[in-house]
Amino acid sequence: MEPYRLSLAEASRMIRDGSLTPTRLAESLLNRIDTLEPVVEAWVTVDPEAAMEAADAATREAEEGRIRSPLHGVPFGVKDIYYTEGMRTTMGSTLYSGFVPDHDSAVVKTLREAGAVVLGKTETTEFAVHDPAPTRNPWNTLHTPGGSSSGSAAAVSCGMAPMALGSQTGGSVVRPASYCGIVGFKPTYDLLSREGIFPLSWSLDHVGYMTRTVEDAAITLKTLKRDLPPALGMDDTPKMGLLGGYFKENASDEVWLGFEQAVGKLWGEGAEFIDVALPPSFGMVPSVHRVIMSVEAAAAHEDSFRVSPDGYREYIRGFISSGLLVPATAYLRAQRIRSIILRDIHALMRDYDCLVCPSTVDTAPRGLEWTGSPAFNAPWSLTGLPSVTVPSGLSEDEMPLGLQLIGKPYGELDLLQVAAWCEDKLGVPKEPRDPYTP
Amino acid sequence: MSEDGEREYIHMVKETAKAMWGPEAAEKFSDHIERTAAAVYAVSNYPLEPDIEPVTKMRPGGR
Numbered sequence: 001m002e003p004y005r006l007s008l009a010e011a012s013r014m015i016r017d018g019s020l021t022p023t024r025l026a027e028s029l030l031n032r033i034d035t036l037e038p039v040v041e042a043w044v045t046v047d048p049e050a051a052m053e054a055a056d057a058a059t060r061e062a063e064e065g066r067i068r069s070p071l072h073g074v075p076f077g078v079k080d081i082y083y084t085e086g087m088r089t090t091m092g093s094t095l096y097s098g099f100v101p102d103h104d105s106a107v108v109k110t111l112r113e114a115g116a117v118v119l120g121k122t123e124t125t126e127f128a129v130h131d132p133a134p135t136r137n138p139w140n141t142l143h144t145p146g147g148s149s150s151g152s153a154a155a156v157s158c159g160m161a162p163m164a165l166g167s168q169t170g171g172s173v174v175r176p177a178s179y180c181g182i183v184g185f186k187p188t189y190d191l192l193s194r195e196g197i198f199p200l201s202w203s204l205d206h207v208g209y210m211t212r213t214v215e216d217a218a219i220t221l222k223t224l225k226r227d228l229p230p231a232l233g234m235d236d237t238p239k240m241g242l243l244g245g246y247f248k249e250n251a252s253d254e255v256w257l258g259f260e261q262a263v264g265k266l267w268g269e270g271a272e273f274i275d276v277a278l279p280p281s282f283g284m285v286p287s288v289h290r291v292i293m294s295v296e297a298a299a300a301h302e303d304s305f306r307v308s309p310d311g312y313r314e315y316i317r318g319f320i321s322s323g324l325l326v327p328a329t330a331y332l333r334a335q336r337i338r339s340i341i342l343r344d345i346h347a348l349m350r351d352y353d354c355l356v357c358p359s360t361v362d363t364a365p366r367g368l369e370w371t372g373s374p375a376f377n378a379p380w381s382l383t384g385l386p387s388v389t390v391p392s393g394l395s396e397d398e399m400p401l402g403l404q405l406i407g408k409p410y411g412e413l414d415l416l417q418v419a420a421w422c423e424d425k426l427g428v429p430k431e432p433r434d435p436y437t438p
Numbered sequence: 439m440s441e442d443g444e445r446e447y448i449h450m451v452k453e454t455a456k457a458m459w460g461p462e463a464a465e466k467f468s469d470h471i472e473r474t475a476a477a478v479y480a481v482s483n484y485p486l487e488p489d490i491e492p493v494t495k496m497r498p499g500g501r
Contacts, residue, residue, distance in 0.1 A: 287476075287477035287478075287480040290473065290474060291478055315470075318471070319470050322471045323474065325455060327478070330482055335492030335494065336493075339490055340490060
């Protein structure tokens, strides 16, 4: 089997037992990128020489019996808002087209120290907001892969990398992962350091990443955070709070039908689902999220926006402009309402292993102008709760659907345990997708 | 909270935008300005008790 087809866990096991070298794995992935990149356009920068140099070093260490971590010799992609030492970091903006950081972001540094290999930088919407990247969805190249972590999702989906870093302020990890039929994981707010990541909204920005399996997501998490609280453990089968209301009202018919089918399948395997009524404060999520994000984005970009407003594309320019008009009292009031939402959602979660809802409002929209709605993910960015999407099947037109699971604060390991159970029972294939163009 | 109140508030914000950036820019970004102003209006009219403090440092679960 060509190594690019391996999951992160499989590659890791083979590197450890000596049946695969990091060099061979990196070569295979770089070839895959060479072949597919003209169609998918997932990368801003690929540095084959640096990647091969790091892979060769990892190979030498492995041959000497030194395996730094389960990610030793495993290549990965980095969303182009993470600083990478000596490698161009553009934020998806012409304003930063020549910017080369002199240090790594904390997460990239941790991964390099763990022996992982940077392949390059993946496409992002401008400053991780909405103005789209050129990336195409491997499931149908006429459709968006979602955003803002567009390149990371597409690259993992079609086997250019077994893992890629993303970030989420609204729905920028879970949504593109779901649209591209892979696993997308966003841990609890601030569990992973945001140092060296270009900010969009300080109190909403999360580190996250994409893989093709839940096991890969868990391995990556344990490498990035070695002192995680232990899993409390679930019974043989999970007990999940099923979110209707807002989610049912806003989901497209095919998404809700697919969600019901997935829930039915898991129920048949023994999962317990209890209908959960959302608290009245939940209705404020979209307004509170918008007020906080627009103000924090305006503040993050204020200096640069004042000097170079024309350097910003249309969507983010309008978004920042609108944030500059929000009274300070309204921003603080939004943060006060956020306190209520947090309190109410925490109370809601007490009796379940996790909450469950569809990962997205719709399947990946056709066209590359719009990266889709974050409406089903923003609540979990606002509340800082860990969330993960697991592929749950296909729509009638063969676009991926996802199941979104939401865990308790710092309950990542328990959440991923439930996600692995769901992944196993849903049985959706995990192999890399060859891009399809109708 | 009333539809009239929301409409009036959005109108006031759009006038402010015109004064700040000129009519052309205000028109170009009117969708964003309207959506954010509507969100501000909703937030401003949500009833709060005095002891509810803002989230200043996100600590999900209080840890």
